[in-house]
Amino acid sequence: MRYLIYAACVCLMAGPAAAQDFSVNIKKSIEGYIRPAADGFARAADDLAPAIDAVCRETTAETKAAFAQHYGDVVTTFAKISFLRYGPLLEDDRLNRLAFMPDPRGIAQRQIRKILADTDSTAIDASTLKDKSVAVQGLTALQLIAFDEDGQVVLGDPGEMRDFICGYTRAIAVNAAQVADEVAAAWDDPDGYSSELLMPGEKNDHVRTSKDAIEVIFNALVTGLIIVKDQDVLPALGKGPESAKAHRVPFSRSGNGLVYLASELKGIEDALRAAEFEPLLSEDFAWIPDSIYFEFANAQTLLADITPPIRQSLQDGGNYDRLKVLTLTINSLRDTMAGELAGALSLSGGFNALDGD
Numbered sequence: 001m002r003y004l005i006y007a008a009c010v011c012l013m014a015g016p017a018a019a020q021d022f023s024v025n026i027k028k029s030i031e032g033y034i035r036p037a038a039d040g041f042a043r044a045a046d047d048l049a050p051a052i053d054a055v056c057r058e059t060t061a062e063t064k065a066a067f068a069q070h071y072g073d074v075v076t077t078f079a080k081i082s083f084l085r086y087g088p089l090l091e092d093d094r095l096n097r098l099a100f101m102p103d104p105r106g107i108a109q110r111q112i113r114k115i116l117a118d119t120d121s122t123a124i125d126a127s128t129l130k131d132k133s134v135a136v137q138g139l140t141a142l143q144l145i146a147f148d149e150d151g152q153v154v155l156g157d158p159g160e161m162r163d164f165i166c167g168y169t170r171a172i173a174v175n176a177a178q179v180a181d182e183v184a185a186a187w188d189d190p191d192g193y194s195s196e197l198l199m200p201g202e203k204n205d206h207v208r209t210s211k212d213a214i215e216v217i218f219n220a221l222v223t224g225l226i227i228v229k230d231q232d233v234l235p236a237l238g239k240g241p242e243s244a245k246a247h248r249v250p251f252s253r254s255g256n257g258l259v260y261l262a263s264e265l266k267g268i269e270d271a272l273r274a275a276e277f278e279p280l281l282s283e284d285f286a287w288i289p290d291s292i293y294f295e296f297a298n299a300q301t302l303l304a305d306i307t308p309p310i311r312q313s314l315q316d317g318g319n320y321d322r323l324k325v326l327t328l329t330i331n332s333l334r335d336t337m338a339g340e341l342a343g344a345l346s347l348s349g350g351f352n353a354l355d356g357d
Contacts, residue, residue: 020346022214025275026197029217030187032274034084034194037267038184041077045180048074049173052146052155056166059156068153068254071146074139074176075256080267081183083224086216087193088186094179096134100141101250102231108135112144115168116161124167126174138179142172143254151255151309215348217275222338224268229330232261236314237324246314255309261326262303269296272337277345285344292336299329 051070055063078098081089089095100108111133115123122128129137146155146169155169156162186192196204197213207213235248249257278289302322307313314320342348 020211020280022210022280023198025277025280026210026213026217029214029271029275030194030197032276033271034081035184035187037077037080037084037271038088038180038187041074041081042177042180042184044070044073044077045173045177049170049177052166052170052173055153055156056162056170064153064156067146067155071139071142071254072256072259075251075254075260076263078139079260079263080270082264083220083227083268083271085220085223087196088183091186091193092182093134094183096138097130097179098138098176099250100135100138102235102248103135103140104235104248108141109144111136112141116164119161119164124164124171126171126178129171130175130178137172137175139172139176140251142169142176143251145169145172147254149253149311151253151311211347214275217271218342218345218347221268221272222334222342224264225330225334225337228261228264228268229327229334232264233323233327233330236310237320237327241315241317241320244314244320246311249310249314252309252311255311257310258303258306258308262300265296265299265303265330269293277341281344285340288336288341288344292333292341295329295333295336299326299333302326302329 047070051063051067055067057063082095082099085095112135114120115136122132123136135141145165146153148154156166159165187194196207197216200207200209200213202208207216232250236245236252238244246252246257249261251257251260272292278286281288302325306319306322307316310319310323314323
């Protein structure tokens with residue numbers, strides 16, 4: 001509540017920004033960040049199935065390493081769009097189909113075990129896999145099958161289930177690529193969802209002005225910060241280093257936990273930069289962007305200083321403390337963006353049900 005009061009006060013100070021036309025910022029956001037990021041994710045996802053085919057055709061240290069690299073690329077590019085929780089990524093439940101998380105009760109693992117126990121043939125064909133539970137068809141499911149708890153690639157290892165597992169992982173990869181392609185195509189379509197943001201009006205239920213449209217984009221950035229802290233980091237911290245739960249960091253099983261966190265934050269920063277709000281700020285508020293980018297740099301430094309992989313290193317006091325400080329840094333980012341910057345632009349500030357304050 002205190003941030004809402006502050007934002008309201010800043011809005012009164014900002015005055016003229018209330019009538020601002022945000023059309024240029026919307027276009028820059030879509031063309032400068034959203035479309036390129038969605039296209040990048042789609043390209044990375046398209047390379048995943050061939051990497052699985054290579055491992056299953058000839059299982060060597062080299063093909064396993066290549067698969068792990070491709071999987072890491074997909075995770076990195078997914079992180080950079082995962083906070084775009086509106087439009088194409090939410091339609092047809094695409095976000096959950098790509099990554100079922102958080103999953104503190106291990107729903108995915110239980111359902112995957114049943115698929116393996118039943119050798120369920122509908123799981124080895126992407127056309128039928130897509131109709132199954134979202135928990136068993138995305139990147140998080142692939143991680144559970146293709147990597148062991150130590151982060152080693154087990155895909156292609158000998159065993160009576162080898163061929164079935166190869167078929168299942170390939171179906172997941174094909175399905176994920178199809179979903180990624182759908183997201184990219186929806187954003188690239190000039191008559192698709194982007195037109196609602198670029199051409200708001202009475203015909204749209206929720207986006208009737210350029211202010212409404214830019215708030216959709218801006219609020220997703222603030223919500224993204226809340227998700228990084230509350231869903232991705234805090235559950236892993238537990239009550240102290242001894243009780244830390246590093247497995248709660250997304251994609252940490254495959255050794256991509258720190259990369260995922262860093263990529264999420266980099267995506268949010270890059271999306272904010274692409275919007276180019278600076279020309280709209282009066283001299284009194286010109287300091288805000290540099291302050292925000294300074295904190296983003298601090299966050300990246302903290303993550304870079306944590307020894308990877310995080311599943312093996314989080315109980316170390318130094319690494320634990322860095323991740324804990326990261327939550328404070330994200331709080332500062334959220335407060336500055338949702339308070340000062342939103343207020344200076346006369347925006348709502350991005351508060352929603354995910355935020356506890």
